Amino acid sequence: MSFDGPRPSMHHPLMIDDMLDGFEVVVTMPVAWGDMDAFQHVNNIVYFRYFEDARIAYFERTGIAGLSGRPCGIGPILASTSCQYKAPLLYPDEVRIGARVTSVGEHSFEMEYRIVSVAAHAIAAEGVGVVVAYDYDAERKATIPPAWRTALSSVEGCSF
Amino acid sequence: MSFDGPRPSMHHPLMIDDMLDGFEVVVTMPVAWGDMDAFQHVNNIVYFRYFEDARIAYFERTGIAGLSGRPCGIGPILASTSCQYKAPLLYPDEVRIGARVTSVGEHSFEMEYRIVSVAAHAIAAEGVGVVVAYDYDAERKATIPPAWRTALSSVEGCSF
């Protein structure tokens, strides 16, 4: 095979990062062969696992969730989430998953997720999640604690 | 604790069915203990597996997807999906998952999903999915085949 254009493998590594510009938290996961289903693509539910991987990393970075043990006190709970599938994922590949917070309300904040395929050099999916502050002892939603607001603002470089 | 109303265990079994009124395809799945995560509820991604269980049953009922082997020709592909979490799920329990088609466009149709917890006697989640007709050989979206339109109309008792 001969061709004159740049080879795919010569894409500048920063281009993957460019696709995740604005995402302050990014995690990397290898695509597992066993995550493909009978249609021979990564199964649709695995994309939500990738979103979770990035969401958990975001929670760690901001310290808003105790990740060891059963939740207690005020903690985050996922109220809704969605995914727009842009491209199939196949083994072997590696995905970079970005997460960011786009708005903070009285009881909840909204996150955006993006999955980038390193092999395809393309966005594989975009997603959204609404995370509610939940009082695990009283078993009802709570006001976003000021410490969360500060931590989220700090990561995103803005004032929520 | 004392109360005068009917006990939860005395709810009439038909009430579960009432919660799924209008869903023409309903599947039943036991909740697996191993599907709970460290927060001791069924993990958020498993709800999308439940949606898939009902979607696949819907595909079978209408015959719009060949489920054995790699897809070829015109087949359905999930373009986007979302879930609103209403109540946590715990082991032991059994879920009933309903699926229905609410609209059919030129290249896609929209589905609704509902998960009902038998133990909690409550709706655990609602979801939506957009399914696109995809030409697996040409690798691009296709027009909804007339046979699909007929089959979807037949199941839903309307004229899409």
Add this chain to the structure above:
Amino acid sequence: MSFDGPRPSMHHPLMIDDMLDGFEVVVTMPVAWGDMDAFQHVNNIVYFRYFEDARIAYFERTGIAGLSGRPCGIGPILASTSCQYKAPLLYPDEVRIGARVTSVGEHSFEMEYRIVSVAAHAIAAEGVGVVVAYDYDAERKATIPPAWRTALSSVEGCSF
């Protein structure tokens, strides 16, 4: 196709039960389409999920494990497990999974598992698991509590 013998669909339903003769705890699980992998059979790790489903049911039946919340006190822990694959599983199908205890030692007991495919009317897998009594507070193995021995003997109809 023509043949003189009995058709598979005419097998007497009890024959499935015969394949699970001697298993005091049996659970039933539908095969999920999404549990098939790119080789278009149920993925090898899902068989261990089936074993777990039966093991957890066994723990419930005997009351030897607190299944809600983080384990504390003396509880069972899986020390080793194995699976012999006898036949592939495909969607759609339903599996019956049997579990029994075959021996009880000073610190552990041994379980056997069997998975039967209802559609194939055949044993899909056999497995073994060693469960150790574990002191979750002291973080070391413990002596099998007399109450466990009694409960296991009672279910199996013998004297461990």
Add this chain to the structure above:
Amino acid sequence: MSFDGPRPSMHHPLMIDDMLDGFEVVVTMPVAWGDMDAFQHVNNIVYFRYFEDARIAYFERTGIAGLSGRPCGIGPILASTSCQYKAPLLYPDEVRIGARVTSVGEHSFEMEYRIVSVAAHAIAAEGVGVVVAYDYDAERKATIPPAWRTALSSVEGCSF
């Protein structure tokens, strides 16, 4: 707590590699938070996913399996597998999973797996798998192809 010895974090990085000495194929996987179950450890079935990750990498390295598409011709099939759990795994962590072939028979070969926790700096599990040469067209076991024997010998540096 006070102690005089070297701190765990000061272990030399090579020590992880030492724990995988003799394993010619090693893959690295981050531990996903969502792979923990209600007992707040990585669920027992995930260890078999880790084994699979390494087995698939081994198949790629030796070229003995076509990993894209439905299997055809002579391909490897997992006949049995087992796991001995040595230590719990928790998020956050990263595991290194080694795979090697220890013997080759007429129709099958035996593999060993080892999972090392980077955070715990310890072996988390050991496993074994028997892989059979399977004629996917004739649907029966086959003789190990000479090319497999050569490839396995080459990776392991011996003469099977």
